Amino acid sequence: MTDTAQNLRNLHDGKASRLSVAPMMDWTDTHCRAFHRVLSRRALLYTEMVTAPAILHGDRSRLLGFAPAEQPVALQIGGSDPRELAEAARIGGDWGYPEVNLNCGCPSDRVQSGCFGAVLMEKPDLVAEGLRAMREATDAEITVKCRIGVDDQDPESALPRFLDAVAGVGVRRVTIHARKAWLQGLSPKENREVPPLDYPLVLRMKARFPELHVSLNGGVQTLAQAESLLAQGLDGVMIGRAAYHQPWDILGEADRLWSGTPPLAGPEEAARAMIPQIEAHLAQGGRLHQVTRHMLGLFVGRPGARGWRRILSEEANRPGAGVGVLLKALAAVEEEGRRAA
Template sequence: MMDWTDRHCRYFHRLMSTQALLFTEMVTAPALVRGGAVHLLDYDAAEHPVAVQLGGSDPAELAAATAICVDHGYDEVNLNVGCPSDRVQSGSFGAVLMKTPELVAECCAEMQAKSPVEVTVKCRIGVDDQVPEDVLPAFLSTIRAAGVRRVTIHARKAWLQGLSPKENRDIPPLDYDLVHAMKREFSDLHISINGGIDTLDAGLPHLENGLDGVMYGRAAYHQPADILLDADRRVYGHDHRVTRRQVLDGMRPYIADHLQNGGRLHSITRHMLGLFAGQPGARGWRRTLSEGAHAKGAGLEVLDAAMAHIAPEVLDF
């Protein structure tokens, strides 16, 4: 989700669900500790609950980065042990860490020592020629011994050699049964599932069958309303549902403030293109925003023009 789930995206998503835990893009520990790039941690208070996802493999550096994140008020610090990108591999972190569970455990222990909030892990079921049925239980056992209690498992292997990052999101087969088996074996762990779940309806059976959470990535980005608008009611039991019009009304002051401070309209509206996915007028909505938001001086009038493509009954649903 690099370059996708930035603070503008998260603010937009929060307007649709008051309860869902939101995640930052992955931020590398070296960028924070050595590069001083603390601006990557900026967020709006309305985003809570929000977790920061860190990438790294040096325990001391991850501990220092965790302390910085805690000072910024994040609700959770998550260590990424799942990203298969070449850039991540070259830094010896992300999915390649599935090969060194003891190092992951050491990193988590050092991070926990600096954090009053929970330190969690997102991982794959294995990488390359590993046998997931063997390595995943051993991995979970190792990090559990280090104090980790919450894990999100992307239910695919990552092929670090031979597949691109994009291919790693789709080609390795999903093994949901293995993730459910891990919950039965590690009943004390809070285990969420990730990978290939593209509707709210598709996620609910995982919760009904014992898992503690479902993580959405690309689906929540491309069709956010389909997944988030009903999540508070159907998942959390809260009597809360907003309409797409109310979401847009909530974005207007946020956009106006961003523009007033010298920001570009496109920086925000690029995350809003999927709001009407599958609805009449969606193509006109996307085209108007895509073409108009790039123009110099573009403002809320572009949003109004895009909304004109959407029928009132769709806006109010």
């Protein structure tokens, strides 16, 4: 069996989602995923959220394109119209995504006006209708990402009601952001930080719905914290900004969660492993910054981290910038490391 086939099998039986990287707008593009896949062979990666109407009417190559080496990778979509969701899921499956995830957790103004995202926590019957239509349209696994509730909802009753609806149409995998979303009064950024986390509630939901594969999202900052949550009975942990800003600390060591070994010796090797990706992107007319912006945190907490970040930030966006900029930044890191030794 090829590595890609094994990755797809792992995705379908839930193994890959033992640790996943959250879908993040303007962040988790194909270059980000290529970098994260260099760091971890096993973690489940996601696209940015794409609305169902955009998939139906937009540039699918730009919105849905990914490299086979990124697998396992899941497509996250937003929407609420069952017919649109079904068609978007079918298209996603046809493009090779083995998982299509419905966003029921994003709190931005745009998703509220479009009746998708976190506002759907108030519409479990509509969510169930959409999920049923998606499951009938594709063989890709259909999953859900949600909050514990919104606004004045009581999570103790709203969340199990929502999960009942999800499970009732055959969905078997859900990721729960362990915070409420306040659609009135808080910005999207504040909604990621201000509402208190309620990990015990998510753990109770796993006990109440043992047939569901439950992943927890929200506030997880370290791999050790993820391991602790898994040890308490959760099936998976999803990490967002921490995995992006401290990629080596989390993803560089992540594969040991599957009783494996880290794929690389260190962040220096990860940097060099990205050179083919960079060269291919530049050959297609792309800019160095479009790749290296995802790599700025690679050496966080290590000697030379400041120089690495400075060189890439200042030089990668210049016209004609190439692999030499990356090598210059890496040389600065290695020189600082020798001085610190």
